[in-house]
Amino acid sequence: MASDDQPVPVFPKPVTLRDVAAQAGVSVATASKALNDQGRMTAETRERIRETARGLGFRPNSLAQSLLRRRSFTVGLLTNDTYGRFSLPLMSGISDALVDAGVSVFLCHVEEDPRLGQLHVEAMLDKRVDGIIATGKRIDRHLPVDLSNLRVPVIYAFTQPDPDAVAFVSDDGGGARLAIEHFRRLGRKRIAHVTGPASFAVVHERARAYRAVLAETGLPVIEPLLGAWSEAWGHEAVARLFDGSGERPDAVFCGNDQIARGVIDALRERGLGVPDDVGVIGFDNWEIVAEATRPPLTSVDMNLAALGREAGLTLLSLVGGKPATPGIRKLPCRLVVRQSCGRLPDG
Amino acid sequence: MASDDQPVPVFPKPVTLRDVAAQAGVSVATASKALNDQGRMTAETRERIRETARGLGFRPNSLAQSLLRRRSFTVGLLTNDTYGRFSLPLMSGISDALVDAGVSVFLCHVEEDPRLGQLHVEAMLDKRVDGIIATGKRIDRHLPVDLSNLRVPVIYAFTQPDPDAVAFVSDDGGGARLAIEHFRRLGRKRIAHVTGPASFAVVHERARAYRAVLAETGLPVIEPLLGAWSEAWGHEAVARLFDGSGERPDAVFCGNDQIARGVIDALRERGLGVPDDVGVIGFDNWEIVAEATRPPLTSVDMNLAALGREAGLTLLSLVGGKPATPGIRKLPCRLVVRQSCGRLPDG
DNA sequence: CGATTAAGGGAAAACCTTTTCTCAACTGAG
DNA sequence: CTCAGTTGAGAAAAGGTTTTCCCTTAATCG
Incomplete structure (x- = not known):
């Protein structure tokens, strides 16, 4: 009892x-x-x-429906971005695009272990997902999983695609252009660029855009400083830029918001005011960092939600049988102006 | 053609x-x-x-199996934590606990809109998830969805449960105790507490623990400063603590890592060294912040992955038909010691 | 050698829904 | 009154798997 x-x-x-x-x-x-x-x-x-x-509160059993229709009305989102910094905004855009079609998103985090990753992919296929969207930490990094020759359509978003696949990435070159041109419009003359390691493709793409814009406008090019994606590197880069005897930058375009943050801190320690003495623009527009920075950080936003929306819609049409031409589609960035870049004197 | x-x-x-x-x-x-x-x-x-x-590369169709077994071997993770700061570590723990049982996790982000949230829950039920784990941004906040009287078991993790539900939360009081006692062992004598708004239950719980430990050890209690969860507030709080004429704190225990970060920045601006003049301990152990802080931040870690693992295992046994006694189970925090708190003189 | 038993394998129902086909009844026109 | 055509609704198959029950055959025992 x-x-x-x-x-x-x-x-x-x-x-x-x-x-x-x-x-x-x-x-x-x-x-x-x-x-x-x-x-x-x-x-x-x-x-x-x-x-x-x-x-009676009847709700049809999706399992039975899916079995019959040979579609689960589910797509898998594969990521290895531990902190969700990129994958969550992306996912929110994907969900947005798919919710109207009654499709839900399955987030699947694959660690670096390829075996475990393959296992997860198999599990998704067994569950008969309609398609898979792959995303990663950075545009030019592969996921540790092989997604070619799957039984379902695959879209790559914000990660390096297999050849012949459909992919959406942000236009990082365009984003850099946005930042530099904004500095130029504000009258900055000596614009530096502090960014991540050379092993990232986007580092070179942005650096190319940086040089191009400066060349177009006749401003001097300061050799971009490649380092790490960290605050500490931003800090150190300021030392390199401002310790020399040469003319000093009046603007720094940073490869991400953490670098920008380190740059701003270092400038303050040197008694240089942001944005009065030096303007700073970051990249990623990671709001939780950009807004907490003092002054709040102007940053390039990669429009990840929009990217996700596009990826979702394309996957949907692929699932519907409409073919999509393979290749990489670049979506524009946008500049979110806060206070770290300064404003026009007459503004 | x-x-x-x-x-x-x-x-x-x-x-x-x-x-x-x-x-x-x-x-x-x-x-x-x-x-x-x-x-x-x-x-x-x-x-x-x-x-x-x-x-032939045969893989059984999960849909058919699920239909027959009346189980989908899928659980839903419901969250409204936009940045995934809490829900992703949790999810990783849950996945960990469930992967051996062949169960996958469905992450579902519900916005603040209750209608959309209810819609998502219905979708999960239609897909015959075996159970649901609910989580939120903060322990004492409800999700904008009603999960009582569902057709499947529900576990709450790191969010305010319905009465009679099973819930797992971190022991925030214990976490505070960990931090304060660590300061005491290091010989700090005047320990302040800067934390979030009064509307959060954990704020009071931690403050109680703070007072209790100080009372036990005969150290003076400085009235906790309640504000916001932001860097800016940490900054401002330092002004309040150090501008007065009274004796100054030699340690600050902060309600989260962002506050701690603001505190450290403000201290540096005042020429006070961390940890030499003032020790600082944060809360959450958000690695991306804690490790980037200079000096790296000692912080209380809520063991979210372990929390997720417990929640996952309990849900599993609930799904298996074993009853679980309702109520809130608190899991211990742990202190991650980095450099912001100082060390023993003889250490 | 006949009877019993065990072993190996198959038929069919079940899970729940959708869809095509079929059928009965009814309408209206010639 | 008969026939074509329409309308309303049900039977059955399909989707892929699991499981229970049954049948056949071979082996064992008396």
């Missing part, structure tokens, strides 16, 4: 179409058609069945 | 158990039993069927 007084929560049996049909006094076929606006029957019958379904 | 040269990628038909059976020359029933180690047959037959399945 002692083991009996623990109330075992009993979960009610889900109500099936059969139950609805029985209660309404029709066959399951008719019930199904009534609820899906299919087939022919009197408006009265249709309404009666619907009313019964509502009353 | 022009529309014909676009190669439409054709995805191979998945191979079914029927295919395996046909190729092996047995019935589907036998094939199924062979692959699942059920039924009786010669070892030779079993092996032959397995070999055929391997050769």
Whole structure:
């Protein structure tokens, strides 16, 4: 008896179409058609069945539907971005694009272990996901998983695609251009660039844009400083830029917001004011950092949610059988202006 | 013709158990039993069927299995934590606990809109998730969704549970105790506490622990400063603590890592060294912040992955039919010692 | 050698929904 | 009154797997 007084929560049996049909006094076929606006029957019958379904709280079993339609109305989002800094905004955009089609998103975090990753992919395929979106920590890094020759369409977003795949990435060169041109419009003359390690493709792409804009406008190019994606590197880079005897920068374009943060801290320690003496622009627009910086950081936003939306819509049309031409599509960045870059004297 | 040269990628038909059976020359029933180690047959037959399945690359259709077993081997993780700062570590712990049971996790982000949230929950139920784990931004905040009386078991992790539910939260009081006692062991005499807004239950819980430890050890209590969860507030709080004429703190225990960061910056601006003049300990151990702080921040870690693991295991046993006594279970925090708190003089 | 038992394997139902096909009844026209 | 055509609704198959029950054959025992 002692083991009996623990109330075992009993979960009610889900109500099936059969139950609805029985209660309404029709066959399951008719019930199904009534609820899906299919087939022919009197408006009265249709309404009666619907009313019964509502009353019973009937919800169709997606599993059964999926089995029949050979689609699960689910897509998998594969990522190895531990902190979700890039994958969560992306996911939010994807969900956004898919929710109207009744499709949900399955976030699947794959560690660096390729075996475990492959396992997760298999699990998704077994669950008959309609498609997979792959994303990573950085645009030019591969996921530790092989996604070629899968049974479902694959889209790459913000990560290095396989050849012949469809991919969406941000236009980092354009983003850099945005930042530098903004500095130029504000009248900055000596614009430096502090960025991440040479092993990242985007580092070179942005540096190219940096040089190009400066060349176009006749401003001097300061050799970009390549280092790490960290605050500490931003700090150190300021020492390199400002310790020399040469003319000093009046603006720094940084490869990410953490570097920018380190730059700003270092400038303050040197008694240089931001934005009055030196303007600073970051990259990523990681709000939680950009807004906490003093002064709040102007930063290039990669529009990850929009990227996710595009990826989602494209995947959807791929699932629908419409072919998509493979290749990399670049989506524009936008500049989020806060206070670290300064403003026009007359503004 | 022009529309014909676009190669439409054709995805191979998945191979079914029927295919395996046909190729092996047995019935589907036998094939199924062979692959699942059920039924009786010669070892030779079993092996032959397995070999055929391997050769064909057969993978059972989870949808069909789930339909039959009335379980999807999927659990939903519901969150409204936009940046994933808390939900991702949690999810990683949950996945960890469930992967051995072959269960995957469905991350579902519900915005503040309750209607959309309810919609997502319905979608998960329709997909026949085995259970749901709810989590939020902060321990004492409700999700904008009603999860009572669902058809599946629900576990709350790091969010305010419904009454009679099973919940796991971190022991914030214990975490505070850890920090203060560490300061005391290091010989700090005047320990201040700068924390978040009064509207959070954990703020009071930690403040209680703060007072308790100080009272136990005979150290003076400085009235905790309640403000916001931001760097700016940490900055401002330093002004309040150090501008007065009274004796100054030699240690500050902060409500989160961002506050700690603001505190450290403000101290540096005042010419006070961390940890030599003032020790600082944060809360959350958000590595990306804690490690970037100069000096690297000692912080209380809430062990979210462990929390997730516990939640996952408990949900699993609930799904298995074993009852769990409702109530809130607190899991211990741990102190991650870096350099901002100082060390023993003789250490 | 006949009868019993065990072993090996198959048929069919079940899970739940959708869809096509079929069928009965009824309408209106000739 | 008969026939074509329409309307309303049900039967059945399909989707892929698991499991129970049954049947056949071979082996064992008396």
